[in-house]
Amino acid sequence: MPLIDRVLLGPGPSNPYPEATAALAAPLLGHLDPAFLTLLDETCARLRSVWGTANVRTLPLSGTGSIGMEAAFANTVHPGDTAVIAVNGLFGQRMVDVASRYGATVVPVEHDWGQPIDVDRVLDAHPNPAIVAAVHAETSTGVRSDIAALGAAVHDRDPDAVVIADCVTSLAGIPVEADDWGIDIGYSGTQKCLGVAPGLAPFTVSDRAWHRRVQKPPTWYLDLGLIGDYVSGTATGGRTYHHTAPVAMIASLHAALGRILDESLDTVYERHRVAGEYLQTGLQDLGLELFAAEGHRLPELTTVRVPDGVDGPKVRHRLLTEYNIEIGAGAGRYASTVWRIGLMGHNARLDRAELMLSALAKLL
Amino acid sequence: MPLIDRVLLGPGPSNPYPEATAALAAPLLGHLDPAFLTLLDETCARLRSVWGTANVRTLPLSGTGSIGMEAAFANTVHPGDTAVIAVNGLFGQRMVDVASRYGATVVPVEHDWGQPIDVDRVLDAHPNPAIVAAVHAETSTGVRSDIAALGAAVHDRDPDAVVIADCVTSLAGIPVEADDWGIDIGYSGTQKCLGVAPGLAPFTVSDRAWHRRVQKPPTWYLDLGLIGDYVSGTATGGRTYHHTAPVAMIASLHAALGRILDESLDTVYERHRVAGEYLQTGLQDLGLELFAAEGHRLPELTTVRVPDGVDGPKVRHRLLTEYNIEIGAGAGRYASTVWRIGLMGHNARLDRAELMLSALAKLL
Numbered sequence: 162m163p164l165i166d167r168v169l170l171g172p173g174p175s176n177p178y179p180e181a182t183a184a185l186a187a188p189l190l191g192h193l194d195p196a197f198l199t200l201l202d203e204t205c206a207r208l209r210s211v212w213g214t215a216n217v218r219t220l221p222l223s224g225t226g227s228i229g230m231e232a233a234f235a236n237t238v239h240p241g242d243t244a245v246i247a248v249n250g251l252f253g254q255r256m257v258d259v260a261s262r263y264g265a266t267v268v269p270v271e272h273d274w275g276q277p278i279d280v281d282r283v284l285d286a287h288p289n290p291a292i293v294a295a296v297h298a299e300t301s302t303g304v305r306s307d308i309a310a311l312g313a314a315v316h317d318r319d320p321d322a323v324v325i326a327d328c329v330t331s332l333a334g335i336p337v338e339a340d341d342w343g344i345d346i347g348y349s350g351t352q353k354c355l356g357v358a359p360g361l362a363p364f365t366v367s368d369r370a371w372h373r374r375v376q377k378p379p380t381w382y383l384d385l386g387l388i389g390d391y392v393s394g395t396a397t398g399g400r401t402y403h404h405t406a407p408v409a410m411i412a413s414l415h416a417a418l419g420r421i422l423d424e425s426l427d428t429v430y431e432r433h434r435v436a437g438e439y440l441q442t443g444l445q446d447l448g449l450e451l452f453a454a455e456g457h458r459l460p461e462l463t464t465v466r467v468p469d470g471v472d473g474p475k476v477r478h479r480l481l482t483e484y485n486i487e488i489g490a491g492a493g494r495y496a497s498t499v500w501r502i503g504l505m506g507h508n509a510r511l512d513r514a515e516l517m518l519s520a521l522a523k524l525l
Numbered sequence: 526m527p528l529i530d531r532v533l534l535g536p537g538p539s540n541p542y543p544e545a546t547a548a549l550a551a552p553l554l555g556h557l558d559p560a561f562l563t564l565l566d567e568t569c570a571r572l573r574s575v576w577g578t579a580n581v582r583t584l585p586l587s588g589t590g591s592i593g594m595e596a597a598f599a600n601t602v603h604p605g606d607t608a609v610i611a612v613n614g615l616f617g618q619r620m621v622d623v624a625s626r627y628g629a630t631v632v633p634v635e636h637d638w639g640q641p642i643d644v645d646r647v648l649d650a651h652p653n654p655a656i657v658a659a660v661h662a663e664t665s666t667g668v669r670s671d672i673a674a675l676g677a678a679v680h681d682r683d684p685d686a687v688v689i690a691d692c693v694t695s696l697a698g699i700p701v702e703a704d705d706w707g708i709d710i711g712y713s714g715t716q717k718c719l720g721v722a723p724g725l726a727p728f729t730v731s732d733r734a735w736h737r738r739v740q741k742p743p744t745w746y747l748d749l750g751l752i753g754d755y756v757s758g759t760a761t762g763g764r765t766y767h768h769t770a771p772v773a774m775i776a777s778l779h780a781a782l783g784r785i786l787d788e789s790l791d792t793v794y795e796r797h798r799v800a801g802e803y804l805q806t807g808l809q810d811l812g813l814e815l816f817a818a819e820g821h822r823l824p825e826l827t828t829v830r831v832p833d834g835v836d837g838p839k840v841r842h843r844l845l846t847e848y849n850i851e852i853g854a855g856a857g858r859y860a861s862t863v864w865r866i867g868l869m870g871h872n873a874r875l876d877r878a879e880l881m882l883s884a885l886a887k888l889l
Contacts, residue, residue: 225769
């Protein structure tokens with residue numbers, strides 16, 4: 162059967178960087194091979210650059226992006242801890258579910274979908290929560306929130322509070338500065354702006370979060386105390402085997418990060434900004450209405466309302482079957498009334514934006 | 526830098542089947558693309574063949590082999606449940622840790638390492654445990670245990686008891702018959718006899734285990750109730766998005782399973798048997814002593830004692846640096862006194878066995 166080669170313009174996965182694809186198919190190394198451990202160390206160092214952090218414990222977790230959320234709460238929630246969670250989309254809602262499962266007393270702060278989080282409301286929701294969590298780039302709505310303001314406000318009030326930030330759709334697409342912003346635990350996924358297939362969750366932990374971590378969480382697989390012994394050693398010593406690392410995926414991430422840093426982060430951000438702006442202007446020129454609040458739109462993920470009288474799923478189906486282009490449905494209650502269009506990583510380019518606009522124009 | 530191309534003859538990862546490597550680098554599909562969902566359905570069907578099961582809920586979990594162990598206990602252990610766990614190596618020990626974390630009252634049944642489990646002792650350890658667990662092929666010792674006898678005995682006594690079997694190093698290397706043997710939950714890893722890079726945990730759940738599952742386990746990522754909704758639907762309907770599936774890894778598993786079933790399971794088992802026997806005979810001809818008890822040795826993973834006066838780590842280092850061959854150290858207290866040599870999946874061949882024997886002979 163001929164291979165299908167899609168243009169992946171949904172909310173992720175995106176088409177990987179060619180360097181990432183080539184590395185996936187390179188000869189496999191063992192997870193304890195010195196050559197692999199050097200590659201793992203380099204991968205962690207490159208992740209530190211992208212996260213804007215000096216955190217020793219910055220690593221790719223062995224699962225898809227959601228496993229980062231799970232690891233964040235599993236290792237942070239002690240019995241009786243209060244977690245204030247800003248909810249302005251599906252992934253904020255999921256945080257509430259996950260934190261509750263690990264025993265947190267959750268104070269959700271609900272926002273209208275399509276709006277960024279209101280830092281004052283999040284701060285006023287509880288006087289001294291142990292954990293404050295929010296989504297930087299809501300994959301369900303295409304909205305960017307101000308994590309820098311949130312981190313500063315939380316730590317000004319309580320230097321011991323832990324700030325958790327979901328950066329699944331932001332990392333390597335728009336600036337993330339974990340240390341400057343006061344992010345204690347950040348997690349992401351590889352299949353968005355990092356331009357790698359899904360399967361790893363880049364993760365970073367501050368010393369503050371590390372020291373107050375749960376000593377023996379229910380999860381063995383995501384126990385940071387155990388994983389830390391494997392990752393914070395060096396290629397020549399101090400490592401303890403935990404689980405067999407997904408070596409091919411890590412080699413792929415290593416290659417994509419090399420590509421991104423060679424291009425330079427600023428250039429990559431600018432490429433995302435320019436492509437996203439081109440698309441958003443073009444969609445409005447077609448008479449379409451953007452969903453995310455103006456001034457808070459992600460360049461890498463655009464949400465647009467399905468025009469009245471147009472069958473949203475049918476247009477997506479025709480894009481896929483006639484033009485080989487995948488875009489996303491809306492999330493939650495906006496499933497059939499919103500489209501989500503991603504220009505992420507390798508796809509953050511004018512040719513992708515132009516193709517998207519012209520194909521959509523033909524179908525409307 | 527030139528790429529390093531190792532001969533991976535340790536306890537895993539093994540060198541993948543070429544079909545699996547090619548599929549890793551194929552154009553990426555979205556996780557909700559009908560073409561991908563068809564491929565996922567086929568992958569689950571192929572896994573059923575390899576597991577010897579009709580279980581609807583047979584799927585690749587999105588993590589490395591250890592996540593299968595975690596999912597097994599996380600979804601099975603209710604408060605107060607007793608779990609009898611046969612321990613004859615490192616992975617039995619790990620089961621004890623994981624089951625305890627999820628609140629089981631664990632009754633470990635310790636065996637000498639290198640010996641198979643004693644079904645009578647396991648049975649006598651507790652009159653009515655909710656869960657009985659054992660490792661089919663102990664990766665730490667190279668020993669095969671009789672899961673068929675265990676499953677029959679447990680279910681004869683109590684039709685409601687759940688039998689959990691670790692098949693990480695057995696699946697697709699030696700016969701596994703989940704339904705005939707009474708395995709309620711089985712898990713494996715892709716990087717051993719399945720001949721795929723590490724990153725997925727093939728998993729199967731019987732109706733008995735499904736009906737008594739924990740309704741809301743602490744883990745969201747591994748909540749079978751949620752994952753089941755994604756996997757047990759069809760390509761055209763009934764699916765609910767859970768997390769972004771690791772599409773490239775699943776495509777790779779799909780290809781390796783196709784290769785294995787084309788070759789036929791019986792031929793694949795025979796290939797493992799012949800290669801393992803050749804290696805084990807050859808090692809003994811060199812004057813070396815095998816570690817695993819005779820009559821219970823895995824063909825795909827051979828454990829051999831480091832001869833007196835030989836520096837075990839140094840020989841492994843020379844194999845790696847001079848011959849590009851990776852073998853494994855021993856596990857646990859046998860780390861420096863045992864070597865582990867795998868002939869798994871694509872490496873279950875006489876040329877690999879012969880290369881291993883002749884290189885080792887040169888170094889001894």
